[in-house]
Amino acid sequence: MLSHEDNELLTRVEGPAPMGAYLREYWTPAVRSERLIADGAPVKVRLFGENFVAFRATDGNVGFLDEACPHRGASLALARNEDCALRCIYHGWKIDVSGTVVEVPSEPAERLEDMAQKISVRYFPSREAGGVVWVYLGLHDEPPPFPRFPFADVPAAHVRSLAAETHCNWLQAVEGTLDSSHVSILHQSWLGQSSGSLGETAEDSAPRYESDETGYGIRFAAIRHADADRMHVRVTEFVMPWTAYIPTGDEDRIAIIGTPIDDEHSRQWFIRWNDDHPLTEDTDTHFWYHDLTVAPDDFAALTRGKDNWGQDRALMSDGHFSGFNNLVLEDVAIQESQGSIVDRSREKLGTSDIAVVKTRRLLLNSVRSHTQDGEVFGQDDPLARPGSAGVAMTLEQTDDWRGAASTEARYV
Known part of the structure; x- marks a missing residue:
C-alpha cells in the first residue's frame, strides 16, 4: 500500500x-482529429484542471489555445472559426492559431498594432498522429521531440481512435491496463470470443509476473500455466507516463492511454491499428469495440x-460473469466504482499487483527527479520506444519469453 502523502503526489x-x-512535459492526447473540421466548431478540451479550445483553421492547421478570450473572458468555444482564426462573438476580437490578436473591432484601428504586441492568448504546440491531436502543455519554449508512436507511420485507414471521459483519477485508468490477472476474472465471459491466444488466459487466473525496466518504461510478462509442457505469456509494454501497449489476442494492435x-x-x-490492413466495419463489431463506436x-x-x-443482473443469471455487455465498459465501471481518487493507503496487495506496484514506484521516482532537477524520464533518448506493441505467446515451459518477444518485435 501507499502512504497518504505518496498517493497525493x-x-x-x-x-x-x-x-x-x-x-505536462509529455505530449498529451487532447482531441480526436475527426472532431476538428476546417472552419468548423471549436471544441472545448479540459486537461490538468485547465480549460482550452481546439480548432482547425481554414488552411487545415490546428490551433490549441486557452478557452477564455483575453478581452473579458468569454469562451472561445463560442467563437466564429473563419479566415484562419477564431473571432470572439462578444466584441469581435480575432485570434489566430498562434494566439496572436489580429483584429480588435471594438477599439480604434490605430490601437491594433500596439494591442497585438501586448495581448495574446496562450498557444500550445500541437501534432497529429493516430487520428488524435496531441499537445505540449509544458513550460519549455521548445517542445520535446514527438514520440515515435508505432501507429504514427501507418496509413490513416489503418488506425482508429476512441476516447472516454471517466469519473475517476487518471492513475486508476493507467493501473487498470497493467493488471493482467483481472483479464481472467473480470473479462472471463468474453475470452472465448477471442480469435487468438487471449482466450488462453481463462485457464489460469493467477499468473506469475516478470518484468524488465526499459529506456521508455517497464516491460511486464504475465506468465500462465497452459499445460504440462507449455506456458501462456502476455507481454505488456508500459511507456511512461501513461501508455500501455497490450496484447489483444488478434492481429490488430492497441494502445490504451490514461x-x-x-x-x-x-x-x-x-x-x-493494423500494420498491414485497413480497419473495416467488421473490426468495429469485434467484442472489444462493439457499441463503442456510436460514441467515439x-x-x-x-x-x-x-x-x-x-x-444487467438478468444477464448474470443467464451465465454472464459481470453483467456488462461490453468488455471495455467493464473496466470503466470498475475504475469509477473505486471512487474519484482511490485511497491506496487502505489497499491489501498481493503478488498479482506487482506490475501496479512497480509502475507506482517508477512514477514516484520520476516525479521527484523532475521536481528536484527537471529531469523527464525517457526524453534523454527520444528514439526509445517498445520493440513490440504487446505480445501474447504460447511457449514451451523451457523457452525464454524475452527472446520470443524480441522475435515478435516489429517496431525496433
Missing part, C-alpha cells in the same frame, strides 16, 4: 501539483447515469 495534477507539472482531465476525472484513449468521443457516456453503470 501520484494523483494530484491541478495547479502547482508536482505530478501535473511533470506530466490522461488527467482534472484531479477527479480522466480521459482514456483507445488507439487501434466519450464511450463512457453509454453507462453514465445508469444504476450500477447499467449492470
